[in-house]
Amino acid sequence: MGLRLRLPQKTSPRSPSYLLLCLLALSFFSFTALLFYKVDDFIAQTKTLAGHNLEPTPWHIFPRKSFSEASRRSQAYRILQCSYFSCPYKPVLEPKSLLSDSLSGRKTQQPKCPDVFRWIQRDLEPWGETGVSKEHVEKAKESAAFRVVILSGKLYVDLYYACVQSRMMFTVWGILQLLNKYPGMVPDVDMMFDCMDKPIINRTEPQSFPAPLFRYCTNEAHLDIPFPDWSFWGWSETNLRPWDEEFGDIKQGSKRSSWGSKQPRAYWKGNPDVVSPIRMELMKCNHSRLWGAQIMRQNWAEEAKGGFEQSKLSNQCNHR
Template structure:
């Protein structure tokens, strides 16, 4: 007799679907795990999987606005799949750039562009090797490589806020503005406010590191800062828009009706002795100054409505004081058209070397701070026409620094730097290509709005003409500037 149906082994028609379902779930789990793991290791310009720079710690970025699966998809899609499907707009731009090359050279660059040669002079004889870059990497937040008109980025650390994203966007816009003209290049960048390549310590082997500022004691190469394309964390618009807004706001009140005091508003709690001392000058009658403490946390809650730069130009005098190190605020203060009182700056960005005391600003001594501010205010109130002219000189200087000129400076700096490389730049194996679409893909709504508004288009003319190196010009400029500052300080001593 055969076995009863109760004891019969299950037929393959029942077990195979179960095995298939289990296998499918296992594969799905493995795929999800692999994708999740891969995405978690992918570094992006938005800061995914990046730790803060060890030389300036700040809270790591968090990305909790999406589910893990959606976030993983976005990271992988933006990082690996977007640039291959980017638009073909650049093809027409490239054709236009070729016709642009055939035209006569542009007009002469502003004199302060000559500092490009000065900044790169340390490598004029030794040139820049892969060893230089390898050593510079120890101080860099990211590496930017341009090959064949495409940008590749190798990320090491997360820059504070959106500095990396907007700096890299600036490089992409340079490629769009002068397509086919930007040479192959390999650069190391840091995004913090304090130079790190000291001339004494690194004298035997200067390291080429780009950042937003430098000093006479450092080799760091100044590059236009991120805020020229916008600063979403503080509601600052792209530079051309912000300058027009500040200028318009400053003209709503005539010079005679502006408050006859010096004004400063900022955060004094950044480890800055100058800003700490500045608090002692907060007395309108005694020192002629109004010093306001900025609470960024409270300002952020209010959408920075009380910090609009266009509404801070109702004073005849505006004070610039460096913070922890270099401060991005100088260009906005100068744009007011008020007489800018600049307190003995230690740090220089790419354009500040073009400023001249008595023409664009009034120098303030950091060793006699409050009396120096008082003297400048008293002098300005006694000489209103001269004070207004100097303030207007600062605003006119910043007005001449349009984004066209910013891109020209970037172009010449990168072009001259590329001539010093003793190797042919190639795409690093650990880097990712970055294009307009991939960066916009990773941006949040506010970032994307500013990025799109700061999009560059192909220039109808070539960059301005960069004059050849002239160390005598630089040295004479420095000495003339120092003498003028001393003469203006002597005016105060003579009463």
């Protein structure tokens, strides 16, 4: 029996296509790791639940929010997914009515703007001749807490300072609902917001260059542009739900007693300790026989301990 020698088989070299796939895979994983690092670094700079990336606003001390490593990671994953992969949005489209009319060649009569909106013309009158330029917006940034930009139906928010409580979050939530309710009908816009109550843009400023700054309050001596109060969409710190939910309960609460059986007094209940001279003067009117008014002090700290049972709006429909 002869010996059989098995020669070693000659191995073929790896094909260039295999090396190319390895190189592409390595590049992809490197890019993913870098992207996640950047998002994670962004999350590390977020100091509050609503989010801000600078020191707290100098006119209101706001405690920083500390995140655990697990919550920070989960936020990073959500931002990564929402920003780069799957978050849908509705593109800006021409409204159907305008589109059909333009195709048919018909001219539509523009509906008359309700009289209540005349205040918009008054509030924007300082910019009626000059318009709002980029320089105007940048000037308003000096006093803004956050910036809202709507571009092609998508909402972008730039955070400068921490707003007190959840004001900023509910304000942005209201704008998101606007975009959802009127898809394709909201034009591109760039707005600066401040979330404190007191207006600061004096009418004594040069009328050719006032800063267009939105806030919740204004008066005759200031040019701050009024924007609906954040509590219209919710105020979680005082157990206040969105207005459409609260309004239903208020109507039911009002039916518990007839109009004639309600107390014939002006009724107010709130917190006067907010550096408001008007509220302090109002407290002096708490005399039912002399002024026909019932003025109540609201202690929100105590209400929170009691589950807000005494501050429900639906339980305060007892006056006329």
